[in-house]
Amino acid sequence: MRQTLDFLLNDWLKISQDLTPRERFAEHSDETYAAVLDTCERIAREKYAPANRLSDTQEPHFDGERVTLPRATHEAVAAYVESGMLAASCDYELGGMQLPCVIEMAANSFFAKASVSIGGYAMLTKGNAHLLLAHGTPRQQEVFVAKELAGQWFGTMCLSEPQAGSSLSDVATRAELEDEADPLGPRYRLKGNKMWISGGEHEITENIVHLVLAKIPGPDGKPVPGVKGISLFIVPKKMVGPDGALTGERNDVQLAGLNHKLGYRGTTNCLLNFGEKNGAVGYLVGKPGEGLKCMFHMMNEARIGVGLGAVMLGYAGYEASLEYARQRPQGRAVTSTGKDAASPQLKIIEHADVKRMLLAQKSYVEGGLALELMCARLVDEQRTGTPEDAAEAAQLLEVLTPIAKSWPSEWCLEANSLAIQVLGGYGYTRDFPVEQYWRDNRLNMIHEGTHGIQGLDLLGRKVVMNGGAALQVLAAHVNDTIEKALQQPALAEQANQLAAALAKVGRATKNAWSTGLPEEALANATPYLQAFGHVVLAWLWLDVSMAADSDSDFHKGKRAAASYFFAYELPKIDAWLAVVARRESLCREMQDGWF
CATH class of the missing domain: 1.10.540.10 (Acyl-CoA dehydrogenase/oxidase, N-terminal domain)
Structure with missing residues (x-):
């Protein structure tokens, strides 16, 4: 690696x-x-x-x-x-x-x-x-x-509630103003429950800083409906004095129980009760009603972090299955001489179908790693580039963040599934690590917004905001790679394939919104997300291929993974985009009773 x-x-x-x-x-x-x-x-x-x-x-x-x-x-x-x-x-x-x-x-x-x-x-x-x-x-x-930052205290994000997972506009945690002039910020008392809080209780550090979404009542005493009513609060596990020192008193934040998950078992995952007694003390962050806007700063960073975690779990499984395939003898060549039982067995890495599974994993995990590093590189451009370059990087990040989270969490999970398949029966035993990698990775499709949420974000907001400006910036970068690749005969076919794929995404985006009805456009947002992600990965693989320009085995491996992606993966977008382009109504019109 x-x-x-x-x-x-x-x-x-x-x-x-x-x-x-x-x-x-x-x-x-x-x-x-x-x-x-x-x-x-x-x-x-x-x-x-x-x-x-x-x-x-x-x-x-x-x-x-x-x-x-x-x-x-x-x-x-x-x-x-x-x-x-x-x-x-x-x-x-x-x-x-x-x-x-x-x-x-x-x-x-x-x-x-x-x-x-x-x-x-x-x-x-x-x-x-x-x-x-x-x-x-x-x-x-x-x-x-x-x-x-010194590691004395750790932090969490507290968004979901038992009755409101992805639907943050329905959070019911309530915050009542207690002291406008507290040195640590306007002080409120919070009451409510938060669910699925990773790192929500432990003794690794002396304190835990919870960032909590809650609603401040309006003039009528009722919470303001929708996301506009959400505010953000710092709620420490243990009380903090104005000088930053711990007072020795525990805040009114209690662990109601631990969730026991399929994977990620080493991270505590908690149901927390805020305000069982007098209300948990919380300090307002930003302005009232702008909590979700503030929280997106952490959510977007976490989405890229989840994507990286998905990539690396896939990478770990790929390396484990590659090592196994190089050592495990099984079967013989598919030739007339291979039918001779007295002939020596082959290592399974010599079988074409095992090579297929390993190539798929390689294309997913190395492509996914390129995606996450590209996003981090765009963050650097936002921070240190010229104003023009920083603005362009921000637009690219807007449209790539749903992909950075969702694509690895689906396809690097598939890499883990293929790793299990390479190991055969051993793959689902605890004698080998690949079953744990799969279990850990399965959570990433839900962490920080499900696939469905990412699809709605991409097709419902990111590609249409500001007249499609972010999509146009991405398309310009893809076309720049295509133009460079066309100058290299060995890559010209892939460049033309990517150009056709990009055009298909553009047409599908336009057709999805042709009626202007969100319920029609967004009914197939997840297939759109899948196709969009594959086009982005094809772009990155083509770009990476141009950097892998020697005859070394290492560079040949990169080009082989790229070729696999173009031959086996990119063609999948036609089926995904077909239902988007025609605004397929089946899932939207399906009735409960028909199930």
Whole structure:
């Protein structure tokens, strides 16, 4: 994996050439980037990977007073904190390293691959801190962010409720103003319940900073309906004084129970009750009614993080099944001599169908890694590029974020399924790790917004906002790659195939909205998401192929994976886009009783 990571960073994205000269990264070099990757690879190998199976078999346990996690989880997280990676991309003034986000993403890939569930605590904490850096007050940043980035406190996001999962406009948690002038921000008392809260209770750190969505009552005493009524609050597990010190008192936030999941078992997943007594103390973040707008800062970051986790679980399964296929003798060649039972067996990697499954995995996981690194590179462009380039990067991120979350969580899960298939009967035993990788990865299709939600976001908002400006920017980048690839005879056929696919997406988008009726356009948003994602991955593979320009086995492998994607995967978009383009009404008109 490391060779592929270095190739994508250096030969494809050209990080040192494009980013290092910028003022923010002036103190960095290829050597510092390599040192960061080396350190994270070592910690992941020595601390995270050995604890991965343990964190799965010894689930978090609640004895009525406290949640117990394996000691190895504490040690792995402590090693991550000591590395300084919680503040990796933050300003020096905040104790950060001012690393490019794309290097941070690459470094975090090692942890996601070694143990995605243990890595969840840090991912959530970073997203929490980054949100407060964008929307919190200076005092909130001094008190909460500083301790999060130092690893003293960890953070969560509290959105879903038992009765309201993806439907955030229906959250019922209520916030009543108590003190407008509190030094930590307007102080409210919250009452309600939050469900599926990852990292919501543990003793890894001395405090947990919950970011909670709740509704402030309007003048009539009733919560404002819809998402416009949602506000965001900092609700610490333990009470904090104006000086940032713990008071020794627990906030009115109680663990009601742990959810026991298919995978990600090393991350506590909680039902939390806010305000069983006098109400949980919470401090307003941003303005009243702008909670969802603020929370999207963390949600979008988490969506890319979930995508990276899905990629790396797929990558772990790919490597495990590749190693197995190279060692396992089974069957003989499909030739006349192969029918001779006395002839030696082949390693299963010699069978065409096993090669197909391995090539599929390679195309999914390496393509997915390119996608996530591309998104991180766009974040760097937003932060440090010219105003024009930053604005363009923001548009690209808007349209790519639903893909960055959803595509790997579907197709790298498929990679895990193929890994199990390569191992045969051994694949679904606990003697090998691939069954756990599949179980862990299955959650990513739901984490941070289901496939259906991502499809609605993409077709319902991202590709039509501002007159389709973001889609036009993406199409321009795809066409630029096509034009370059057409100059290389070996890639011309794939370039033309991608051009045709891009045109099909454009026509389907236009046809879906031709009546102007959202209920008709969005009934097939998920097939649209699948097709769109495949076109994006085909674009990235074509672009990567141009960087893999030598006769080395390594580069030939990259080009073979790209060829697989164009031959076996990209043709799938025709079926997906057909129902979108004709606004197929079957699913929309299906009646309950017909089931």
